[in-house]
Amino acid sequence: MKQTNSKKGPLYMVGMDSVPLWILEELKDEKGMQAFRKLLSDSCIKNMESTLPPMTGPAWPSIYTGLEPKEHGVPDFFVMKKSYTPDIVYYDSSAVPPFWKELAHKGVRCLVITPATDITLPDYDNVDMITGFPLKARTNSKELEGLMNKHSFDGEPNIEKEIKAGKMDVREASEIFAKSVSARSDIAISMMKSKRYGFSYVCFTETDRLQHFVMNKNDWKRYLLPVYSEISKYIAHVMQLIDKNGGRLIIVSDHGAQPIRKKFLLNNWLMQNDYLFLKEKVRKDFMKGGGKKLPAGYAVRERIMKSGLRNTYDKMPYHMKRAAYKVFSTVFTGAAAAEYTRMHLFDFDMKKTKVFAAISNDPVASIWINDSRFATPVVKSGKDKLIMELKEELSGVKSSDGKKMFVNIFDGKDYYNGTKKFIAPDLLVEAQKGHTVDIFNFSKESMFMDPEDAKSGDHIREGIFGTYPKIADTDVSTVTDVKNFVMKNFGVAR
Ligand SMILES: [Zn+2]
Structure with a gap:
């Protein structure tokens, strides 16, 4: 069967959420991991830098559009409002289209299955799609609908609540996630058999969902393996197609993952250093509880x-x-x-607070200066000086094992470059390995906290990019480079 639509045959893209190189290395010799083993032994996969913060919300839209968060408008799962309330934000693929729209217009037939963060069905031809995380899966294709029914697939399992509540153990969760990966693989394989696609993309976020619960367990590998080996099977199938008919595979992950040993309580630190103030009533209640609860x-x-x-x-x-x-x-x-107490943005006295952290609850935290962009600005002049002072103080903070707490402090001015799309964070701070940042918990006694079950694992900035057959130098080093790679593959120069 001759494949059309691209000079080099079809392009297959496999998306995996939160998969770093090191996890693949650790798992590659286990049963069912043959495809990953082959890719790694041929050095087909390398690190790829994520967005800041390294999160699903901003990183996948960057992969699909080649744009940075300041341009596509999704800095995180939420944006800050003038009134200090976070508002949910979705990738708007009709305003900032993914690269498959361009491919579809050029006559490339596309199969797109659960692309993370793209929740909109295309209003143009040539794309058969099941929409992605975080909303319920929908499709524009009768054939896909039939297959979804056949495999009882209506989106990635939403079982985090059950796991958090202790109603489901992680072993069972792992099996449910693995089943959902395998259903999606079967659906994709059936579609590729019945139609010729120039581009086909299947994305799995089960990896990320599971990793948050298991990464710091001793036997983490046994929980991940069912899910990874299902993905490996799908990749093996695609590699066979390529060996037989030509074409290319790319493997993409939006950011990586790591086990978490400690959480650093950033807003607690800001409070104790007089940058952040609690409302008087809350402060009194907090002190009554001995500064603990x-x-x-x-x-x-x-x-x-x-x-x-x-x-x-x-x-x-x-x-x-x-x-x-x-x-x-x-x-x-x-x-x-509990020995800690949870506070929220509405507990902060914003008529006194100069600096606060919000939204990102991740190893890379977002910090805002309470200036004229907000309802009750406190910092009316000297913002640059305040930022410099903060940077210096934050650089001196020690992690729970005595190292530098923050390995990188990024300037929001540089990263967001005055974007008008949202109220941009002024600083982004990246925690030491093994640590994540917590913005909710407060304690007079400690700046650290053991991670809860759902923070057993958290992100790192390195995701992956891989090609099969291998291309020695792909020019892909960050998430914003993927689109260009794809377009070049189809002979479209930018
Ligand atoms: Zn992600």
């Missing part, structure tokens, strides 16, 4: 924050919040004691 009523608030009521609660005026958790305390009871 708030009275029992506050625990009810946490239940509300974690429930479906969160959106409503977030937008309530402060006095209503306090009334609301009194009312809900009859519904949500039995709060657990």
Whole structure:
């Protein structure tokens, strides 16, 4: 069968969320990992730099568009509002189209299955698609719909809540994730058999979802292996197609992962260094609890924050919040004691707070100066000086093992270059290996905290880019280079 649409035959793209080179190296000799073993022994895969912060939300749109977050408008899963409330933000693929739109217009037939962060069905021809994480999967193809029904696939399993609540153990979660990978592989293989695609892309985010829960367990490999070996099987199938009919495979991961030993409490640090202030009532309650925890009523608030009521609660005026958790305390009871207390943006006294961290709860944290972009600006002049002072102080902070806490401090001015698309962070700080940054927990006694189950693993800045057959020098070193590589593959110069 002769493949058309590209000078070199079809292009297959496999996307994996949160897969660094080192995990593949660790797993490659295990059962079912033949395809990865072959790719690694031929040095087909190398590191690829992610966005700042290295997160699914901004990184995949950069892969699809070749644009940086300041240009595609997605800096994280949320953006900061003038009123200090984070607002959810989605990649808008109709405003900033993914590269497959350009391919489709050039007559390349595309198969796109669950592309992470692209939740919009194309309003143009030549693309058969199942939409991606984080919304429910939808399709524009009758054939795909039939296959989704056949494989009982309606999107990637949303089981994080069950795992967090202890209702599902990670072994079971791993099996469910592996099944969903295999369903998607089967769907893709069936589609590729029945139609000729010039470009086909299948993306798996199960890797990331699982890794957050298992990376610091001793037997982490046994949880990851079912999922990785299913992906390996799919890749092996594609490699066979290429060996027989030509074409090329690219393997892409948006960022990497690492085990987490400690969390650094960044807003707690900002408070203790007089950059951030709590509302008077909260501060008093906090001090009454010995600077460790708030009275029992506050625990009810946490239940509300974690429930479906969160959106409503977030937008309530402060006095209503306090009334609301009194009312809900009859519904949500039995709060657990903890040595730390969780605070939220609405607990901060923004008429006094000069600096705060928000949104990114990741090894790369985002910090804002409370200036005229916000409702009650405190920093009216001397912003540059304040940033310099902060950088210097943050450079001196030590990690839990006595090393430098922050290995990199990036200037928001450089990275976001005055973008008008969102209120950009002023500083981005990258934590030492083995650490992640926590922006919610406070304690007078400690700047560190053991990670909860869902933070057993967290991200690193290096994802991967791989090619089969191998291309020695691909010019792909960051997520924004992938689009250009793809377009060149189809003979489209930029
Ligand atoms: Zn990701």
